[in-house]
Amino acid sequence: MTSTNLTETPLGLHFSEGSQGWLVRAEKQISYEVRFRDGIFRPEFTDLLEKAGGNEGTLRCFVIVDSNVDILHGDQIRAYFEHHRVDCSIMVVEANETVKDFETAARIVSEIDAFGIARRKDPLIVIGGGVLMDIVGLVASLYRRGAPFLRVPTTLIGLVDAGVGVKTGVNFNGHKNRLGTYASADLTLLDRRFLSTLDRRHIGNGLAEILKIALIKDATLFELLEEHGPTVLDEKFQGVTAAGEQAAQSVLHAAIQGMLEELQPNLWEAQLERCVDYGHTFSPTLEMRALPELLHGEAVCVDMALTTVMAFLRGQLTERQRDRIFAVMSALELPSWHPILDPDTLAHALQDTMRHRDGQQRLPLPVGIGGVTFVNDVTPQELEAACALLERLGDARVPEHGRRRDGESRQTSGASAA
Ligand SMILES: NC(=O)c1ccc[n+]([C@@H]2O[C@H](COP(=O)([O-])OP(=O)(O)OC[C@H]3O[C@@H](n4cnc5c(N)ncnc54)[C@H](O)[C@@H]3O)[C@@H](O)[C@H]2O)c1
Ligand SMILES: O=C(CO)[C@@H](O)[C@H](O)[C@H](O)[C@H](O)COP(=O)(O)O
Numbered sequence: 001m002t003s004t005n006l007t008e009t010p011l012g013l014h015f016s017e018g019s020q021g022w023l024v025r026a027e028k029q030i031s032y033e034v035r036f037r038d039g040i041f042r043p044e045f046t047d048l049l050e051k052a053g054g055n056e057g058t059l060r061c062f063v064i065v066d067s068n069v070d071i072l073h074g075d076q077i078r079a080y081f082e083h084h085r086v087d088c089s090i091m092v093v094e095a096n097e098t099v100k101d102f103e104t105a106a107r108i109v110s111e112i113d114a115f116g117i118a119r120r121k122d123p124l125i126v127i128g129g130g131v132l133m134d135i136v137g138l139v140a141s142l143y144r145r146g147a148p149f150l151r152v153p154t155t156l157i158g159l160v161d162a163g164v165g166v167k168t169g170v171n172f173n174g175h176k177n178r179l180g181t182y183a184s185a186d187l188t189l190l191d192r193r194f195l196s197t198l199d200r201r202h203i204g205n206g207l208a209e210i211l212k213i214a215l216i217k218d219a220t221l222f223e224l225l226e227e228h229g230p231t232v233l234d235e236k237f238q239g240v241t242a243a244g245e246q247a248a249q250s251v252l253h254a255a256i257q258g259m260l261e262e263l264q265p266n267l268w269e270a271q272l273e274r275c276v277d278y279g280h281t282f283s284p285t286l287e288m289r290a291l292p293e294l295l296h297g298e299a300v301c302v303d304m305a306l307t308t309v310m311a312f313l314r315g316q317l318t319e320r321q322r323d324r325i326f327a328v329m330s331a332l333e334l335p336s337w338h339p340i341l342d343p344d345t346l347a348h349a350l351q352d353t354m355r356h357r358d359g360q361q362r363l364p365l366p367v368g369i370g371g372v373t374f375v376n377d378v379t380p381q382e383l384e385a386a387c388a389l390l391e392r393l394g395d396a397r398v399p400e401h402g403r404r405r406d407g408e409s410r411q412t413s414g415a416s417a418a
């Protein structure tokens with residue numbers, strides 16, 4: 001239907017005499033807030049209640065809490081809702097990548113039905129990491145075709161990535177996020193105090209997504225990670241020292257600002273060349289095939305290590321820049337190699353991602369540190385050469401070996417030195 005033969009009818013509908021059909025056009029403006037608030041469950045803070053329709057005493061909401069968060073913070077969460085006399089049901093859900101599926105989503109729907117929520121007034125509140133937020137986001141977008149929801153991320157990935165955008169999803173048929181929607185939460189409350197109970201490995205996991213932003217758009221953030229990465233990892237972003245506090249605030253602010261700058265103009269991903277897809281070309285296949293060994297950010301880091309080598313081999317990164325990147329990955333205790341990597345697996349992963357990118361590779365590659373370009377000409381030979389070089393340069397630090405527990409002293413890793 002071309003716009004030239006359209007006649008606008010009085011109420012704004014368009015009719016085409018030529019094709020004898022109507023054209024319906026509508027726009028939906030959305031806005032949502034992502035707000036820092038340390039100590040969100042302290043009784044004096046009412047941010048969480050802003051969107052729970054009704055007055056104090058008549059507030060009603062359905063709360064979904066990650067089971068590990070419930071063990072560590074459940075008493076405070078319950079006390080908060082009791083203090084504010086909120087009529088709520090709290091559902092505790094085990095959440096990790098192996099149960100990020102439609103069955104878990106359906107269980108949550110059943111519980112919501114049993115409790116009963118008013119369609120527009122009573123929000124869902126999700127308190128947990130990226131997995132639970134992705135599942136509950138999907139549920140919220142499906143439930144009566146859209147229920148209000150609020151997010152309280154409790155992991156670093158949740159704070160800097162999964163909690164700030166609009167993508168929801170579950171894994172399906174062995175594929176990462178194969179079922180999903182775009183749905184904005186009404187409000188996300190970022191409370192970094194939750195990170196105090198997160199284990200060290202998951203702090204590193206979140207730092208991988210921060211490193212992603214640094215590598216493709218923010219050289220200053222990269223320098224911050226070079227200088228203060230180990231400190232924020234040690235201090236879990238809690239600001240134990242003055243320098244650590246300054247670094248924690250700067251790193252979180254830059255990472256979220258950078259992410260939102262990329263998301264806002266392309267929220268529905270009309271543009272499939274997304275620099276925030278950096279590290280997410282080969283990693284969906286690697287993550288799912290290595291499940292549960294590689295965490296999301298770890299798989300992203302292995303992908304970034306591979307594409308760092310590809311960019312180096314193309315002359316887009318100097319050897320010095322390449323080695324600085326590997327040194328930061330190592331300092332953040334992240335893997336830059338995994339035994340699952342081989343040219344066939346990589347070629348298969350690229351094929352699957354090409355379908356996701358509508359038939360083209362659209363592979364983001366770094367240009368220097370902080371720049372990006374998209375390429376469509378990667379060959380199997382290039383993957384083979386990059387894989388061979390990465391096997392020499394990379395570090396397969398996985399949980400069993402090379403990873404420190406909290407409190408242990410730091411060891412140098414085998415990754416290439418600057
Ligand atoms: N929607 C998006 O835009 C987006 C962006 C990035 C990542 N993701 C998704 O996020 C997921 C990864 O998220 P994640 O790393 O948060 O994993 P996760 O949700 O599995 O949480 C990691 C682990 O930490 C535990 N945990 C959560 N908070 C805790 C706390 N405060 N203290 C102690 N333990 C705690 C959880 O129980 C879990 O075992 C992936 O599935 C990824 O695809 C989505
Ligand atoms: O991991 C995620 C989202 O799951 C983010 O870090 C990232 O920025 C992008 O959204 C990813 O590229 C993933 O997108 P998709 O493959 O799920 O469409």
Ligand SMILES: [Co+2]
Pocket residue numbers: 161209280296300
């Ligand atoms: Co990601």
